[in-house]
Structures are given as structure tokens and as C-alpha cells.
Amino acid sequence: MNLKEIQEKHTKNKKHCPRCIKFHKGKTQRQCFSTLFKLSKEAGGIFADKKISKNLLFALGMAIVLLEFLPFILLGKNAVIPIHDQLDGEIFTYILHAKHFLEKDFPEFMNGMPSSALMMASPASVVFYLFFEPFYAFLANYFFVLSVAFAGMFLCVQEIWEKSWISFLAAVLFSQLPFYSVYGLSVMGQPLLVWVCVRIYCQKNTIWNYFLLFLFGIFSSLVLVGYADCLFLVLFTYSLYICRHPAKKYALYAALFLIVLYACQNRSLFFSRFVSHRKEKEVLPLSFKNAFTEMLLEGQYHAASLHKMILIFAVVVFLVCLLFYYELNKQQKKYLWGGQRYL
Template identity: 30%
Template sequence: MSPFSLPSKPLHLALLGLLLFLLPFAILRERSYVTIDDNLDTEISIPYLLTRYHVALDYRPTAVVPPVMNGLPRNAMRSGLSVTVAVFALLEPLPAYLVHQALVRVLALLGMYALLRAHFLKRDNDKALAAGLALAWAVLPVYSMYGMSVLGQPWLLLAFLNLRQGRSRWTDWALIAGFPLWSFFVFVGPFVLVALAGLLLWDWQQGRGISKRVLLGMALLTILYLVVEYPLLYSLLIAKQFVPHRVEFDLGKLGPQTLAAQLKSAFLYFVTGHYHASRFFRGAAVLAVGAAFLLTPAAKRRAVLRQVLPLLVALAVVALFCGFAQQITDSLQRVIPPLRTFNLSRFHFLTPLLWFVVLVLSLRWLTSRKLQAAFIALQLLIGLGMNAEWLNNLRELAGRPLPDEPNYQAYVAPSLFADIQRYTMENAGPPALYRVACLGFPPSVAQLNSFYTLDSYQNNYPLAYKHEFRPLIAGELAKNAALRTYFDDWGNRCYLFSAELGRNFRVSARQHQQVQDWAFDAAAFQRLGGRYVLSAVQLQAPARSGLQLRGVFSARTAYWRVYLYEVVPSSSPKPGAAVGQKLPEISKFGLLVCKNG
């Protein structure tokens, strides 16, 4: 079956079901709940800033993103050759997110349906089964900002299975070539290639030979990823534009430390997966395997095991590897230092699709349509029941939102930050002339509201800047060993920390949180061009931190109450050393230090 053939009636019903799934977002619009952790607090602001400041396709070594970390090198951020970035170039952040998510999920449904009809459920009376499984796949909890990295994998598997069978339609090559344009290389690229190499080795061991078409497909996938990720690879490996902060990673200190904790982590990887790559309970697939084995005649049970057991063993091996990955990396990085910057555990991005393959292979052995439908319904309920974003939007519609899970409007709080910016505009001029940093809430909130922040949540930024920023928070890190490890041995969250808050990066207005003593280095803050601290908590002794309270801002629809603190005048730069004059020099210095590495 061609992936572009006309849809069947069951597929129409599945698409209708997906539209109903997406309907709460369309109704709520700005009141939609959007996943916050590792998403709204980082991923959504990145394509917004790249397109707003017209640097999405500017790959010159001197190009920077001005509002982030005193001019974050543009090539430290995601590639501009991305469908995701293109969507954000056309729309404002929230509409872009909602449209992008709808596109990802619709294509996910179509991709899974095409894969199943072409290779697993080919009979005419299997259309409803394939459509139900495709819908269950499309509603899984995923980070849609990662594009097709997870939900688009059925398209890629379809293309490679076609090539493996000796077919080579132009659509297969187009699917392989298009996948890098809508996925993250660091999340899936190397791991997909390893999996495909494993499939070729399996074929060779089974006496089928190695498919040259699959090898060519792997080469095409690699080449396209190199093209898409050229700016990052060029800046780090060839031009050595900057030394990434990731060279100081020591992930072994951040993961589970005891054997019991590592085994527990491996078990969780096996039964629920990882939240970045779709966390859902694998119970439907496991039960389906059991049902297929028990309900199949004894003479055919060995055939059932031959089909599903290799996949279950592979999933168990991946889970064990991921559970111990940080300790494995810790050992290997002593021999191969570059591994320090690479997360080997991301094989888990492949496991959702493998579990669905296990599920469909098991369902094929069941002769009862009702039992098949029951397992699909169970998987659908699991996906919906573990999709926190969808459930929180249902709560919003019902008028019963969770108090600590703000919707987009409350989280970004545009009216609140417009009031703050009116004040700072009168006293300090346009945002480009000064820098701010945030305490008690993510800097992405300020970035989405057009402030220039010294702090940020970034997967890649210059090590030199991390060292420049650390003195601001050194006093607080000294108070809390866990925070010190969190920053020094990881540091993607280059934030203002407070030992009293710990890792609470979301302090709401209703909490009325206070910090009694904040060891903040105002002089170091000024050296980086900082002028204002936007704090979601009240500082009981701001003078000891070198700050003065300038105002308290709140809004009815905002999740935050913001205390605006300014560096005390006595520690301001001398006349002639205006912040606006110094910032370009600081930005340039950060790049030069890294270049000389």
C-alpha cells in the first residue's frame, strides 16, 4: 500500500478522534495549558528568538542571539533548517505551538497507519485495527517541540522496511531525506542509525544478506543530518567558535548512585519509558503478549515467541543500559573525553515505537476482534490518561485547573511584564540597554516578553560564560551542595539560585514566598551588564544583596507576583561606563575567550 493512497473510512474516524483530542486547545487558545518543564521554560522561546531577531539562517561565526546571555552564539542553538522554526517564523509563539502540535500529531497518525497497512496489517478487514492503533499512537504524551523525533518514526521505519524488501519508490527516499528537517539529531539521529545497523546485522545472521538499499538510505539520512546540523558541527569541530559548557558535564554525579536506584531506574525505563520520549505505561503491550501466548494453540506458541521475544529482549537491554547509562558514561569519558558532552541514554527515544510493534505483532495472533479492540482501547486510555497536557486542558475547560500548573496566559503573563517594562523603559530606556536576571521563575518568561536576560536554560552555551556567571550565585551554591553539583556538573539551567528555594523554579503569587538571606554578588552582576533582578519572591534584606526594591507588580491573570529590584546606585558604573556602551564588548569577549579556548 502506498503511504499516499486514499484514506479509508476507519482512518477518517481516527482523524475525527484526533481532532476531538485537539479541540480543547482550539477552544482555550491563550488559556491552553502547555507543558512547562523542558518545554515552555526553554524549547518554545528558542525558535521564537531565532526568528524574532532574524538569525535563524544566519550561520556566521559572529552571529548572536542578543537577548540571551549577553549574546548567545547563534550556532549554539538549534538549526534554522527546521519545519518547527519555519512555523514559528510565520506565527506568534502560542499559535505556532498549537499549529505545530496539530501537524505533528496528524502526520503521526497517518504515518503509523501507513506503516501498519504496508507491513503489519495488510488484510482489508484490518483497516479498523490499524486506524485504532494509529490513533492510540498519535495521542501519546510527547514533547511536540521535538517535531517528528518520536511520533514521526513510523514514516522512517516504513521507508526503510520498503528498502529492505527491495522496493525503492521515490516516496521512500523523500521520507528519509525529510526526517532530519523535522527531528533532533542529538535525540534520535545516532540511535536510529545504530538500530538500523543492528537490523542489518540481524538480517546477515539470518542469512538474508545486507541490503544495499538500506545502506544507501542510512547514508542519505546521515548526509541530510550533517547538512541540517552543519552550523553546530562546524562551529564546534572545525571553527571551534566556542568551548561548550558541556565539557564540564559529570552526569555520573547526577544520576542514581546505588545499585538499587540504578535497577529501579532501569525498571522504570522498561515499564513507562522516559518523559522526553513519551512516558506511558507499557501494560497494554505486555498483556497483549501474554494473551497471544496463552490463547494461541500450543503448536504455534513458539512462533509467537520468535516474533516478539527478540524485541522484548532488545527493550530490556535498552532499559538496563539507560538505567546505568550515566555511570557507564562516567567510566567511558575517562578514556574518551568527548563522551562527557553526549547523552548515551537516548536510545529510549526508540522504545515507544518498538513497544507499538510488540503490541501489533501480538494482536495479529488474536482471533477475537473484540479482544483486539479491547487492547487498542486500553492503549488509547493509557495514552490519554498519561497525557498531562491534554488532561490539564480538560481541567481548564471544567474550571478546575491545578493551582501549580498555570496555563499559557498565566505563565507568560504578558500584561504583567508590559507593566514592568513600562517602568524600566522610563528609568533605563529600551530593554537592549540593560540586562535582567530572574529569581523564582524561568528566564524564558522574561525572554518571551522581550527582556534581555543574563540567565537562561540552554542545552549548549559557551563555557566561558558559565564561568563569568558563576560568581553571581557562588554564595548560594556554597550553602547547598546539591545546587552546587546541579550547576557545576550540569549547568544547562544557568539561573539565579537560592539555597532557600532549592530547585523550585516556579514560585507562584499565592505562595507569598520570602527569602531571608540571599548571597548575591551585585558587583559581578553589574560587570555582566545587569541592572534589574526580577524576583518571584520577596527578599527580606535586599540591601545585603546590593539591591533596592523599585516596585511590586501583579496582575489578575498572572501566575506570578514580581518584585523588581535594581542594583543600588552606589555600586553603579562610573560616568562614561554606561551599560549600553559595555555590552557589545562583553558579548565579543565571551566569543573570543571561547575561540582561544
């Protein structure tokens, strides 16, 4: 059965697809792209997915992730670990918080300073330092962040695209980016947050969503990325209210949940009278133009993506794909949903 026959079969089909029933509440939508997609997969057409086990690819990806620990296994404490912003900074924060767990002061830090003077970038990561010595705690946290990075991207792409091999490639490539594990899920947990939003959009409103938000919140930093993520959730909620999407209230609950979690977790930032020594440091920011150009070409220092070499190629591929999609949409626009609101 070719694509034209599939389209004709779909046109004659007067039944609603499950997605139309859910989003359009039974309104007539005979020529729905999702049903065309389903029929094409059944006929082995252009949208057909190869029957590759999702679980097998996920396990293979985790095995690739584990290969990153081979140097640590072979070299042990002689393994090379970047010093900057890790061994010379954040590690000591976790060590002190673990040593003086739930205490208000650090007596050995600058002749005694309040614990709020050293805020942890990933508060829940201190758990590893409570049970292991610093080197093994660092590795445990590194493995946790790397695993969540792979799993989050895999599940997010799988939810959107439903092709296991694309999910596998995206997750493996993302997990291989250089990152600072001492910052927890602030960078590498972003796909996990997007996956939660996709689940909410698809009306998969379960307690699992709030568990993932809780996990992301306690392993990330409000001042590094949390404020931007909260703003993103607020805008996401607002867009659903504008579209009158059935899941709008669940998006609101998710946004409020993360905001309240960050507020409780960082209450010392709002109520403490401690003045940081960094207040005396003069910071000269770049102009907007220079900052934007540097971020576009080089990326952020703590979230390096090494994309400069492939940026031009990526732009060309994007434009070609956009043109292809436009032509495909032009030929088959009567089979697409269109810009209808969710009523």
C-alpha cells in the same frame, strides 16, 4: 470452503505466488504461506479481512486526531499547555532562530551568544515560527507532529498486517500518547521510519522513501534519537546483506542518506569551538540495573507511554499469543516459508 480444502487446493497448485517469484527468484516453493493467505481471504476463511474502506478509516482517524484541538479552539490562548521543556525552553529557541534566521549570533541571549549555543530539537519546525506568532506556530507544529504520528503508524501497520481496522486502532492509540511536540518527529515519527524500512524490505524502492527520510531527518534531533535511528538503519542494512536480500543496496542508500543529512544539519556540533555552560554541570547517571528497571516500568520522561498498569496484562497476552502461534506453526509448518535465505 474450509481451511483444509484451501490447503489441499494450494498443495495442488504448482504455480508460484508473486512473493515467491520476487524473493526466491522462481525457485520451487509450492506450499507458500502467502498463497494460502490469499486463497483463504478469497474464500472468506480465517485470514479474510472485512471490506472496510482504508480511506474511510484513515479519514475517521484524522477526525479523532482533530478533536484534540477542540480545547485550543474553545479556549484560544487560555488553553493549558505544559510549561516544562516547552514554554520555558524549546519555544525560546525557535523564536530566536526565527527572529535571527540564518544569522550567526543572538545579541539578546546572554549578552550575545552564537546561534550554535541553542540547537533546535526539530530544525524544520522553525518554519512555523517564521510565519506565525509563537502561540499559533506552536499549534501548527503540534498539529503537524500529531498528524504524522497517526499517518505513520497507520501506514506502517497497514503495510505489515494489511488489515485496516487494526491499522486504525494502532494509529489512534499511538497518536493519543502524551508527547512533546517541540521535539518534532523525534518520538512520534518513529513509525514513519519503520514504514520506510518495511517498504525497502518489500522492494518498494521509490523516491517517496527518500522524501520520508528527509522529512523525518529535518524534523528530528540527532542527539536525542538520530544516532540510535542511524544505528538501527545500519543494523537493518547489515541483516539484509547477511540474508542476501535483493533490497540490500537500497537499505544502504537509505542509511547513508539519513547519516549525511544529520551530519549536514548538525555540522556546528562537529566544527564549532563553542563550549556549553552545561559542561560545568555534574551528571550522576543511574546504574544500568536501576536505569533499565525505571525505563521498563515508567518509560522515558519525554516519551511517556503510561504502560505500567497494562504491562503484566500485555506480557500474559503476548505469551498466550506466542503459544498459539507455536501450535499453529506446528500444525501448518509445511505451509510456511521456513528459514530460507534469499538467493
